[in-house]
Structure formats: C-alpha cells, structure tokens
Amino acid sequence: MSLAADIAAIWAFIIAFAVFVYVVMDGFDLGLGILFPLFPAKADRDIIMNSVAPVWDGNQTWLVLGGGGIMAAFPLAYAILMPALYTPIIAMLIGLIFRGVAFEFRWRVSGQRNLWDLAFAGGAWLAALAQGIALGAILQGVHVEARHYAGGWWDWLTPFSILTGISLVIGYALLGATWLVLKTEGALRDRAYHLCWYLLFAMLAAIGTVSIATPFLSIQYAQRWFTWPNVILTAPVPIAVALVTVLLLRALANRQDSQPFYLTLVLFALSYAGLGISMYPYIVPQSITIWQAAAPESSQIFLLVGVAVLIPLILAYTGWAYWVFRGKVRAGSGYH
Amino acid sequence: MFEGWDAVVLARAQFAFTMSFHIVFPAFSIGLASYLAVLEARWLLTGREVFLNLFNYWLKIFAIGFGMGVVSGIVMAYQFGTNWSAFADKTGPVIGPLMGYEVLTAFFLEAGFLGVMLFGLDRVGPKLHFLATLMVAIGTLISAFWILSANSWMQTPTGYAVNPDGQFVAASWLKVIFNPSFPYRLVHMVLAAYLTTALVVGAVGAFHLLGDPHLAGPRVMFSMAMWMATLVAPIQIIAGDLHGLNTLEYQPVKIMGMEGHYQSHPDGAPLILFGLPDQKAGEVKYALEIPRMGSLILKHSPDAPMPGLDTVPRENWPPVPITFWSFRIMVGIGFLMFGLGLFSLWCRWRGTLFQSRLLHVLALLMGPAGFVAVLAGWITTESGRQPFTVYGLLRTAESSAPLAAPAVGSSLLAFVIVYFVVYAAGLTYMLRLMAQPPHPGELGPPTEVPTRTAGITPAIEGLPR
Numbered sequence: 001m002s003l004a005a006d007i008a009a010i011w012a013f014i015i016a017f018a019v020f021v022y023v024v025m026d027g028f029d030l031g032l033g034i035l036f037p038l039f040p041a042k043a044d045r046d047i048i049m050n051s052v053a054p055v056w057d058g059n060q061t062w063l064v065l066g067g068g069g070i071m072a073a074f075p076l077a078y079a080i081l082m083p084a085l086y087t088p089i090i091a092m093l094i095g096l097i098f099r100g101v102a103f104e105f106r107w108r109v110s111g112q113r114n115l116w117d118l119a120f121a122g123g124a125w126l127a128a129l130a131q132g133i134a135l136g137a138i139l140q141g142v143h144v145e146a147r148h149y150a151g152g153w154w155d156w157l158t159p160f161s162i163l164t165g166i167s168l169v170i171g172y173a174l175l176g177a178t179w180l181v182l183k184t185e186g187a188l189r190d191r192a193y194h195l196c197w198y199l200l201f202a203m204l205a206a207i208g209t210v211s212i213a214t215p216f217l218s219i220q221y222a223q224r225w226f227t228w229p230n231v232i233l234t235a236p237v238p239i240a241v242a243l244v245t246v247l248l249l250r251a252l253a254n255r256q257d258s259q260p261f262y263l264t265l266v267l268f269a270l271s272y273a274g275l276g277i278s279m280y281p282y283i284v285p286q287s288i289t290i291w292q293a294a295a296p297e298s299s300q301i302f303l304l305v306g307v308a309v310l311i312p313l314i315l316a317y318t319g320w321a322y323w324v325f326r327g328k329v330r331a332g333s334g335y336h
Numbered sequence: 337m338f339e340g341w342d343a344v345v346l347a348r349a350q351f352a353f354t355m356s357f358h359i360v361f362p363a364f365s366i367g368l369a370s371y372l373a374v375l376e377a378r379w380l381l382t383g384r385e386v387f388l389n390l391f392n393y394w395l396k397i398f399a400i401g402f403g404m405g406v407v408s409g410i411v412m413a414y415q416f417g418t419n420w421s422a423f424a425d426k427t428g429p430v431i432g433p434l435m436g437y438e439v440l441t442a443f444f445l446e447a448g449f450l451g452v453m454l455f456g457l458d459r460v461g462p463k464l465h466f467l468a469t470l471m472v473a474i475g476t477l478i479s480a481f482w483i484l485s486a487n488s489w490m491q492t493p494t495g496y497a498v499n500p501d502g503q504f505v506a507a508s509w510l511k512v513i514f515n516p517s518f519p520y521r522l523v524h525m526v527l528a529a530y531l532t533t534a535l536v537v538g539a540v541g542a543f544h545l546l547g548d549p550h551l552a553g554p555r556v557m558f559s560m561a562m563w564m565a566t567l568v569a570p571i572q573i574i575a576g577d578l579h580g581l582n583t584l585e586y587q588p589v590k591i592m593g594m595e596g597h598y599q600s601h602p603d604g605a606p607l608i609l610f611g612l613p614d615q616k617a618g619e620v621k622y623a624l625e626i627p628r629m630g631s632l633i634l635k636h637s638p639d640a641p642m643p644g645l646d647t648v649p650r651e652n653w654p655p656v657p658i659t660f661w662s663f664r665i666m667v668g669i670g671f672l673m674f675g676l677g678l679f680s681l682w683c684r685w686r687g688t689l690f691q692s693r694l695l696h697v698l699a700l701l702m703g704p705a706g707f708v709a710v711l712a713g714w715i716t717t718e719s720g721r722q723p724f725t726v727y728g729l730l731r732t733a734e735s736s737a738p739l740a741a742p743a744v745g746s747s748l749l750a751f752v753i754v755y756f757v758v759y760a761a762g763l764t765y766m767l768r769l770m771a772q773p774p775h776p777g778e779l780g781p782p783t784e785v786p787t788r789t790a791g792i793t794p795a796i797e798g799l800p801r
Contacts, residue, residue, distance in 0.1 A: 053451070053454075053455065054450075054451025054452070054454065054455050054456070055451055057403075057406060057446075057447040057450055057451070058444065058447035058448045058450075058451070060406070060410075060447070061439065061443045061444050061447045063410065064409075064410060064413055064439050064443055065436075065439045065440070065443075065444075067413055067414055067417070068413060068432065068435045068436050068438075068439050069436055069439075071416060071417065071424055071428045071431070071432040071435065071436075072428060072429075072432025072433045072435065072436040073432070075424055075425050075426075075427075075428020075429055075432055075503070076425055076428075078416075078417045078421070078424050078425075078428060078432075079417065079421035079422065079424045079425035079428070079737075080421070081417070082414065082416075082417025082418045082421055082424070082737070083417070083418060083421050083737040083738060083739055086418055086737075086739065086743055086747070087743070087747075089414055089417075089418055090418065090747045090750065090751075093410060093411050093414060094750060094751075094754050096407060096410060097407040097408070097411070097754060097758060098754075098758070100403055100406060100407040101403055101404060101407060101758055101761075101762060103403060104399050104400045104403045104765075104781075105400070105761060105762065105765060107781070107782040108400075108765040108768070108769075147425055147501070148421065148422065148425070148737075148738050149421070149737075149738060150738065152740075153739060153740060153742075153743040295428060295429040295432065295503075295505075296429050296499060296503070296505040296506075298429075298505055298506050298507075298509075299428075299429040299430070299432065299433050299505065299506060302433050302506065302509055303432075303433040303436045303437065306433075306436065306437050306440050306441070307436075307440065310440040310441065310444075311440070314440070314444045314448065317445075317448045317449070318444070318448050321448055321449070321451050321452055324451075324452055324456055324459050324460055325451065325455070325456070325459070
C-alpha cells in the first residue's frame with residue numbers, strides 16, 4: 001500500500017469522525033426539536049431551548065466540516081453524491097435554516113403561541129428525516145457514469161431510504177430525551193424518562209429493521225457481514241448492542257440521570273460502526289472507493305496538517321464551553 | 337414546472353440569490369464583532385457603564401444577524417456540490433482545503449466561543465468573557481481571510497497544475513493562498529465590512545439623537561461610528577483604487593466591462609461617467625464622458641492606449657450593462673461615505689456633532705448604504721469575471737451539475753420563499769431592537785421568560801439550589 005493510499009484511509013476516518021460527531025451532537029439538538037410537540041408548555045420549551053442555546057451552533061459546525069472535508073479530500077465523491085442526494089440535501093438545508101433562526105427569533109415574539117416554536121420543531125423533523133433518507137440513499141448506491149452522477153432527481157426515494165429516514169428521527173429523539181434527563185429536573189425530567197422507554201424500544205426496532213434490510217440491498221453487504229472470517233469482526237457489533245441495551249434499561253429503571261445519554265451515544269457509535277463495516281472502502285457504495293475519489297496527495301496532506309493540529313484544540317475549547325454551561329438547566333438561570 | 341428552462345441559468349440565479357442574501361450578514365458580523373470587542377475593551381478599561389450597555393444592546397442584534405449568516409452560509413457550502421458538482425470535482429483539490437481551513441480555524445472558533453459571549457458573562461467573569469468576544473471577532477476575520485483567498489484564486493488562479501483527470505491541483509500552496517488579487521480583495525472587503533457596520537451603528541445613533549440629543553448611549557455610538565466613517569472611508573477609496581489597478585493587470589477584460597470600454601482607444605481612453613451600455617450593439621449609448629480621463633486614472637497617463645472589448649472574442653465578454661452600473665453604484669456610495677465622514681468631522685470641530693439635525697438625518701439615510709455598496713461591489717467582481725468560474729480556465733457552463741432544470745428551478749423557488757419569510761422576520765426583529773434606545777442596565781440576549789411568575793412548575797421551584 002502506497003503512502004497516498006494510507007492518507008486516503010486516514011481521511012476516510014477523519015470524515016467518518018466528523019460526521020459521527022455531527023450526528024450525535026446536533027442529533028440531540030434536533031432530537032429536542034423532534035420532541036417539541038410533546039412539550040407544549042412555554043416554560044418547558046424555554047428550558048429545553050436554554051439547555052442547548054449556548055452550544056448548538058458549534059454542534060452544527062461539524063456538518064460543515066464533514067461536507068467541506070469531503071469536498072477537499074474526496075472531491076469526486078462530493079461531486080457525485082450531492083447531485084444524487086439533491087432533494088434531501090436541499091430539504092435538510094431548509095430545515096436547518098428554520099431550526100437555526102428559531103433559537104434567536106422565538107425570544108422576539110411574546111405570548112404563549114409562537115410560530116418560531118413550530119419552525120424549530122418542523123425544521124428539526126425535516127432536517128432529521130432528510131439526513132436519514134440521504135444515508136439510506138447512499139447505502140443503496142447511486143447511478144454513476146464516468147465522473148458524474150447519471151441518475152434522476154428522485155432516485156433516492158425508496159422504501160429503504162424512507163426506513164432509514166424514520167429510523168434517524170427516532171434515534172435523534174432518543175438522544176434528545178436522554179439529554180433532557182441529563183440536563184433538567186422535576187416534572188420535565190419525569191416526562192423525558194417516560195419518553196426514553198418508548199423511544200429506546202423504537203430505536204432497537206429501527207436498528208433491527210435496518211440491519212435486516214441492508215444485506216438485501218447488495219450481495220457485497222451480505223458477504224461483508226456473514227462470511228467467514230469476517231464474522232469474527234462483525235459478530236461483536238450486535239452482541240455489544242444487546243449489552244448496551246441492558247445497561248440502558250437498568251439506568252432508566254434506576255433513574256441515573258447522567259447514564260442514559262452517554263449509553264445512547266455508545267448505541268449510536270455501534271450502529272455507526274455497523275454502517276462503516278458495510279461501506280468500507282467505498283465512499284459511493286458499489287461504485288467509487290475512497291482511493292478512486294481521493295484528492296491528490298498535496299491536497300490531502302495540506303489539510304491533514306491543519307486537522308492534526310486544530311481538531312484537538314477545537315475539542316478542548318468546545319469542551320470548555322460545555323463545562324461553562326454544565327449542570328442542570330433551571331428556569332431563570334440565564335442572567336440576573 | 338421549469339421544463340424547457342436552462343438549468344445553468346437557474347443554477348446561476350440560485351447562486352446569485354442565496355449569495356446576495358448571505359453576504360450582507362457576514363459583512364455585518366465582521367464589523368459588529370470587532371465593534372463589540374472594542375466596546376467591551378473600553379468597558380473593562382474605563383469601567384463606564386455606558387459601554388456595557390452598548391455592548392449588551394448590540395450583542396442582541398449581533399445574535400440575530402450572526403444566526404442568519406450561519407444558516408445561509410451552510411447553504412453556500414453545500415451548493416458547490418449540489419448545483420456545481422463539476423466545479424467541485426475539478427477545483428475541490430484546491431478550493432476544498434481552503435474552505436476546510438476556514439471551518440477549522442474560523443467557524444469552530446466563532447461557534448465555540450459564541451455561547452460564552454452571548455450567555456456566559458455571569459458564569460466566567462469579565463476577563464474570560466472578553467476573551468470569548470475577542471475569539472469570535474478574530475474568527476470572523478479569519479473566516480474572511482480563507483473565503484476571500486478561495487474567491488481570489490478563482491479570479492486570479494496561480495500556483496496550480498492540472499492532473500490527468502482534469503482536476504486543478506496545488507503546485508504551491510503559498511501561491512494558491514496568496515494569489516495576486518487576494519491581498520487587495522481582503523483589505524477592500526474587511527474595510528467594507530467595517531464601514532457597513534459603522535453606517536448602521538451611526539444611523540441607529542442618529543435616529544435616537546434626533547429624538548433626544550442628550551442620550552448617553554446614542555452619543556457614544558454615533559461619535560464612534562462617525563470617526564470610523566471619517567478615517568476609513570478615504571482609506572477604502574485608496575484601497576479600492578489599488579484593487580482596480582490590480583484587476584487591470586490580471587483581469588483587464590473585467591475593467592473593460594466596468595468602464596464600458598467596448599471600443600479600443602489607442603490614443604487614450606475616456607472616462608465614461610454615465611450611459612446605457614448596449615451589449616448587442618457593442619457600444620455605450622448616450623455616453624457622458626471625460627476625454628482621456630480613463631487612461632489618466634487607470635494608467636496614470638492621458639495618452640496611454642487602452643484596448644477594448646473589440647479585442648476580445650464575444651463569447652468571453654462579461655455582461656457589461658451589469659458591471660458598468662453596479663460599479664458606479666459602489667463608487668458613488670463610497671464617495672457619499674467619504675462626504676458623510678468629512679461633514680461629521682466639520683460638525684465635530686464646530687461642536688455640533690450631537691446637535692446637527694442635518695448630519696443626523698444624512699447619517700440615518702446612509703444606514704443601509706454599506707449593504708448596497710457591498711452587494712454592488714460583489715456583483716461587479718462576480719459578473720465581471722464571467723463567463724468563467726476559474727478565470728480564463730473553467731467556463732461557468734462547464735461547472736454545473738448534471739441536473740435537470742425542474743430540480744434546480746424547484747430548489748430556487750423553495751429558497752426564494754424560505755429566505756423571504758425568514759429574512760423579513762429577522763430584519764423586522766433587528767429593526768425593532770434598533771428602534772429602542774440603549775438604556776441603563778441593558779441586558780444581553782434573553783435566555784428565559786421575561787415574566788418569571790407564570791408557568792414554572794412548582795417541582796422545579798421547590799428544589800434546593
């Protein structure tokens with residue numbers, strides 16, 4: 001394996017890392033929006049918004065790093081996937097616009113009914129659904145000719161992509177509910193606990209269904225998961241999912257506020273690892289590998305230097321920002 | 337819908353529309369973040385409450401503008417892939433890392449410290465809070481650095497090679513980043529952002545001074561804004577002139593478009609002040625011109641020959657009617673800013689800075705002028721490099737995604753509707769905040785219900801703190 005091939009693999013890992021950090025961090029922001037209709041009281045909604053208001057923008061920035069990183073390190077994949085996922089991407093962007101501006105705009109409207117609450121919830125639903133659909137559309141493969149996408153602008157719409165769309169909405173909702181358990185108190189936390197039970201079982205059903213459906217998409221996925229000696233590598237994933245589920249159920253039953261959120265993160269990590277096992281080394285499944293899509297070495301190395309130095313720094317000051325706003329969010333905890 | 341339309345034209349319309357809405361917010365954020373840092377620094381140094389009040393006052397407005405800039409910026413980043421995928425494939429190895437560095441060095445810095453800047457003063461104390469404000473301000477400037485480097489490389493590409501796949505690759509990153517037009521564009525844009533913000537701050541100050549010339553907050557902000565206009569507007573005119581000379585050297589066809597020089601002038605070109613460029617006929621109708629002045633300004637010699645668009649193949653012409661007029665709007669507003677700065681200096685010297693109603697009315701009218709100038713300037717430079725995305729190397733028509741017109745048209749329509757709803761609301765909220773004068777004890781961005789009595793569950797209230 002040449003040096004260039006190694007760097008492409010490193011970049012695939014960096015992109016995967018950025019997208020994962022986005023999924024879990026903006027995942028709980030979006031999850032709060034998804035759950036918004038279940039918390040109609042203005043006081044509850046104020047607390048829910050306050051729990052992420054200082055950090056949501058940083059969480060969302062990982063999406064820009066994921067997209068920008070693909071354009072820099074795998075420009076061919078960016079050029080093929082973006083037109084292929086045209087409608088879901090546009091829908092996601094519009095959802096994120098409504099979700100994002102709602103953080104500021106909702107404070108500018110007085111009264112119990114607030115249209116920007118609707119924008120926050122609707123934007124979150126749209127963005128989450130679109131992201132899940134985009135994931136499914138990537139997994140099922142896109143029509144590529146030469147160096148560009150050659151399919152239509154509705155190819156992404158299949159039962160499988162709808163399934164992954166709904167699954168991601170459920171997953172984000174669970175992240176949001178466990179975040180509320182972590183960050184709130186009293187009746188609000190009680191209701192969040194209650195929701196966690198339903199959402200955990202829904203999430204397990206979603207993981208199961210997607211896992212069963214994926215091998216039917218392509219013989220490559222089936223071979224990756226079920227042939228010897230791959231099984232040694234793949235079998236621990238479902239076993240670990242079962243283990244984490246048991247821990248999560250126990251944490252919910254014992255009402256240990258901090259545990260459900262972090263265990264849900266592990267659940268996401270395991271599902272994500274499963275996706276990685278299915279896709280690697282393709283970046284456009286069944287047609288373009290990471291090496292075929294890789295940018296020239298000069299580009300990958302140039303940005304890699306920045307990533308190596310800056311990502312630890314970013315994680316440090318992001319961690320500091322979370323530390324500043326640590327603990328339970330209380331009504332009236334903003335300023336005095 | 338949109339069957340039979342040209343997908344490239346629709347994609348260009350979408351880029352122009354989303355970009356125009358986006359750019360005004362970064363321009364405002366760059367200026368306002370620096371202004372907030374200055375206000376907080378002066379508060380920390382002097383301990384005068386008026387600076388803290390002004391800081392909190394503008395912080396609320398900043399939060400709204402910044403949020404709109406962020407969400408419309410994500411659209412721009414993804415649009416390279418969705419509508420311009422051939423461009424993304426071919427230039428990704430060069431443009432991608434520049435934008436990657438923008439995310440790593442600027443976006444995370446801004447976003448990471450924004451929360452503390454908006455909500456954290458009580459939690460971290462004034463000194464750390466000032467650090468957060470400073471980081472956000474520096475982040476906006478770093479962001480300008482990278483994105484203008486990327487844009488400038490598209491205008492004046494250097495330091496590249498082309499690989500067998502037809503992709504641009506970097507031969508020298510230093511030459512890519514510090515390409516010939518970059519320093520000029522960076523200075524011109526950052527100064528534009530500062531002037532734009534100064535005009536907004538000045539207009540808000542003037543508005544409240546018209547009501548009551550004794551208000552402390554409006555007096556401070558108006559004075560600061562007018563100093564900015566007085567000092568920076570002349571610098572901006574010089575920077576703009578140097579930028580123009582740089583463009584003449586590296587993109588002479590763009591200058592031909594801006595000046596309306598369809599014809600070559602071997603014995604010295606006139607300066608066409610006004611006229612109606614006719615692209616089809618290849619001439620400026622009803623031209624009001626000063627003979628040889630064009631050569632004098634651009635070449636510093638009245639007899640210097642200036643080639644015109646008649647030396648350029650027609651398929652490489654920029655849309656002259658657009659660049660001709662957008663350039664004049666930008667320059668005209670630049671001189672109005674200069675005039676406002678001079679007038680304010682005169683009033684200041686006479687001691688009527690806070691009393692002159694004429695000055696306040698003029699400053700109020702000039703409030704949105706910076707945004708118009710920024711837009712006109714960007715229209716000039718972006719239309720002027722047409723029909724190329726990478727100047728002279730990659731044509732716009734070869735940059736677009738393999739999409740059918742209905743897809744591009746539908747998304748354009750969706751963005752138009754969403755942007756008008758969202759931006760109308762945002763603008764209304766910002767203007768409402770500006771309509772109130774800053775008052776003693778001004779609070780920062782809201783994080784809780786204004787009235788605390790209703791709606792809070794007893795369970796939360798009853799818990800020990």
